[in-house]
Amino acid sequence: TDATAARRPNLDLPRLELGRRDFMKAGAAVGAMTGLAGCTSVLSDEGNGGGGSSGASGEHSVAPGEHDEYYGFLSGGHTGEIRVVGIPSMRELMRIPVFQAESARGFGHDAKSSEILEEGGGYTWGDTHHPRVSQTDNDYDGRWLFVNDKANGRMARVDLEYFETDAITNVPNSQAVHGACMQLPDTQLVFGVGEFRVPMPNDGRDVDDPDAYGSVLTAIDPETMDVEWQVEVDGNMDNGDGGKEGRWFFATGYNSEEGVTQGEMTRSDRDYVKAFDIPAIWDAVEAGNYEEISGVPVVDGTMDSSLNEGDRPVVRYVPTPKSPHGVSVTPDGNYAIASGKLDPTCTVIGVDEIAEVDDPADAILGQPRVGMGPLHTAYDDRGHAYTTLFIDSQVVKWDYEAAVEAEAGSEEPIVEKHDVHYNPGHLIASESYTASPQGDYLVSLNKLSKDRFLPVGPIHPENDQMFYIGDDDAGMELVKDKPSYPEPHDASIVHRDKIEPAKTWDPDDYDLDFVPEGEESFERVDDSTVEIEMWARRNEYAFPEVTVREGDEVTIRISNVETTSDVIHSIAIPEYDINLALAPQDTREVTFTADEPGVYWAYCAYFCSALHLEMRSRILVEPR
Numbered sequence: 202t203d204a205t206a207a208r209r210p211n212l213d214l215p216r217l218e219l220g221r222r223d224f225m226k227a228g229a230a231v232g233a234m235t236g237l238a239g240c241t242s243v244l245s246d247e248g249n250g251g252g253g254s255s256g257a258s259g260e261h262s263v264a265p266g267e268h269d270e271y272y273g274f275l276s277g278g279h280t281g282e283i284r285v286v287g288i289p290s291m292r293e294l295m296r297i298p299v300f301q302a303e304s305a306r307g308f309g310h311d312a313k314s315s316e317i318l319e320e321g322g323g324y325t326w327g328d329t330h331h332p333r334v335s336q337t338d339n340d341y342d343g344r345w346l347f348v349n350d351k352a353n354g355r356m357a358r359v360d361l362e363y364f365e366t367d368a369i370t371n372v373p374n375s376q377a378v379h380g381a382c383m384q385l386p387d388t389q390l391v392f393g394v395g396e397f398r399v400p401m402p403n404d405g406r407d408v409d410d411p412d413a414y415g416s417v418l419t420a421i422d423p424e425t426m427d428v429e430w431q432v433e434v435d436g437n438m439d440n441g442d443g444g445k446e447g448r449w450f451f452a453t454g455y456n457s458e459e460g461v462t463q464g465e466m467t468r469s470d471r472d473y474v475k476a477f478d479i480p481a482i483w484d485a486v487e488a489g490n491y492e493e494i495s496g497v498p499v500v501d502g503t504m505d506s507s508l509n510e511g512d513r514p515v516v517r518y519v520p521t522p523k524s525p526h527g528v529s530v531t532p533d534g535n536y537a538i539a540s541g542k543l544d545p546t547c548t549v550i551g552v553d554e555i556a557e558v559d560d561p562a563d564a565i566l567g568q569p570r571v572g573m574g575p576l577h578t579a580y581d582d583r584g585h586a587y588t589t590l591f592i593d594s595q596v597v598k599w600d601y602e603a604a605v606e607a608e609a610g611s612e613e614p615i616v617e618k619h620d621v622h623y624n625p626g627h628l629i630a631s632e633s634y635t636a637s638p639q640g641d642y643l644v645s646l647n648k649l650s651k652d653r654f655l656p657v658g659p660i661h662p663e664n665d666q667m668f669y670i671g672d673d674d675a676g677m678e679l680v681k682d683k684p685s686y687p688e689p690h691d692a693s694i695v696h697r698d699k700i701e702p703a704k705t706w707d708p709d710d711y712d713l714d715f716v717p718e719g720e721e722s723f724e725r726v727d728d729s730t731v732e733i734e735m736w737a738r739r740n741e742y743a744f745p746e747v748t749v750r751e752g753d754e755v756t757i758r759i760s761n762v763e764t765t766s767d768v769i770h771s772i773a774i775p776e777y778d779i780n781l782a783l784a785p786q787d788t789r790e791v792t793f794t795a796d797e798p799g800v801y802w803a804y805c806a807y808f809c810s811a812l813h814l815e816m817r818s819r820i821l822v823e824p825r
């Protein structure tokens with residue numbers, strides 16, 4: 202029996218189900234309370250919701266004890282982590298350390314996670330931007346989450362059964378893996394979009410010869426996390442997204458000038474969206490048409506490459522106004538929409554047209570003028586695109602089929618603009634990256650919060666604002682402001698039915714042998730090596746004390762023998778910098794050198810019962 206169930210009577214309460222649209226009809230009037238400052242275009246005549254309030258809309262609140270409808274996986278920027286929030290409540294449910302050691306979850310404290318960090322390059326931090334959940338048949342399968350490290354050029358995988366990082370790949374020939382996405386429909390490959398141009402390999406050659414620098418798209422096998430191949434391109438790249446049918450991958454780019462200063466990088470009015478023909482790249486790799494650099498096949502996808510001559514170029518360069526930033530493919534798979542950043546338009550590229558046109562510019566089917574500083578675009582299930590306007594501090598909702606019909610530069614496709622507070626980067630709508638978005642909630646990840654919260658010193662929180670977008674007549678309704686620690690970039694919103702988290706560990710899912718009660722052991726292997734196998738339960742460890750000698754290399758393998766979910770223990774060893782977190786049925790191992798004689802109280806840092814404070818063990822390190 203599960204003792205926690207008694208403490209949590211609400212776990213199985215009925216879910217918040219649809220019917221939101223009915224609620225909305227009543228709620229819209231409450232929301233219609235602010236002006237439309239800054240709006241320049243066609244607006245819903247029923248007005249916008251709550252520009253100045255943080256929307257107390259009860260119909261989107263989640264009562265205590267009730268569960269949210271969606272998981273939101275937010276990147277943590279230069280904290281290096283992933284944050285899990287419930288949507289629509291925006292309650293933060295968990296944090297998943299990815300590129301950084303973190304003591305509450307013991308990540309980087311036990312042998313396995315330390316090894317993941319070490320083999321991933323040994324850096325102490327990362328910069329997560331784009332969390333993308335694996336898909337099967339263009340829908341979330343809840344298996345993995347992939348996320349880039351923009352700082353140190355890496356890609357990580359998070360296991361969504363245990364909500365734990367299980368692999369980090371340190372990508373060669375690349376500095377700043379920025380965009381991240383998969384080959385769809387079935388996560389055949391994971392792509393990292395290289396940003397900063399560097400010599401390849403970056404080993405001291407060509408240090409001051411920017412013409413010799415390069416930037417690559419990297420394809421990674423999602424199962425092994427091995428790099429399969431890379432494609433070198435001209436100019437910087439930035440963000441990326443995959444076509445729904447698996448042939449094309451799109452990456453925005455800036456710095457087609459290949460400059461190394463800001464002035465040089467923004468001289469030209471034209472940059473490119475690069476469309477990578479994945480099967481054609483595989484053909485090139487299989488035919489041996491690559492150069493091996495740092496152990497990876499690198500295919501030449503630059504404009505002048507012979508692989509870009511003929512009728513099956515590996516990379517097509519679609520010209521866009523300067524420095525497009527985000528790119529995302531519409532749910533129907535028909536268009537890749539790039540957001541202009543330094544240009545007030547979005548560029549709508551026909552996905553099927555890419556293969557058909559002689560001049561890639563002819564694949565551009567629409568170019569609506571959406572507003573100042575367009576950065577990223579998300580989708581609902583009704584043909585609308587939602588684009589963040591960084592400079593205007595707005596989200597613009599527009600109709601992408603109307604944009605294909607309209608003249609380039611037209612504002613006609615715009616349906617609505619809604620203020621956000623302030624300066625949004627990404628935005629994400631529920632299941633927007635799949636073929637079937639839910640069309641109900643949208644979160645705008647605003648970089649600045651300015652005056653929205655109590656001041657907390659000169660570093661302000663950011664502001665993640667949640668909107669209800671399910672009622673086109675009422676318009677976007679601001680439901681919630683959520684202050685956010687720096688700094689989420691992108692997110693994925695996944696329906697809770699598609700994620701199946703484990704309640705306790707299954708010992709078959711890790712390599713270490715579980716240590717049941719009665720099978721604890723203390724073994725002195727030789728004069729300077731000790732191996733301890735022990736367990737933890739309420740409120741004790743297998744050994745009330747262990748004695749080792751100064752200089753011993755001590756390995757502790759410890760299992761949490763609890764079977765009751767949510768009874769977590771840890772073993773913290775002060776002054777040896779150790780804190781292993783142990784969920785029920787989990788086993789972790791750590792090795793340290795007992796180089797300081799003395800008494801060290803190992804203790805449990807998770808408050809696990811009334812006798813939690815007594816849950817400890819003495820580690821006696823005798824002088825030699």
Ligand code: CUK
Nearest residue numbers: 330440626627690691
């Ligand atoms: S990027 Cu940060 S706001 Cu890394 Cu997707 Cu645009």
Ligand code: CUA
Nearest residue numbers: 770805807809
């Ligand atoms: Cu175990 Cu506290």
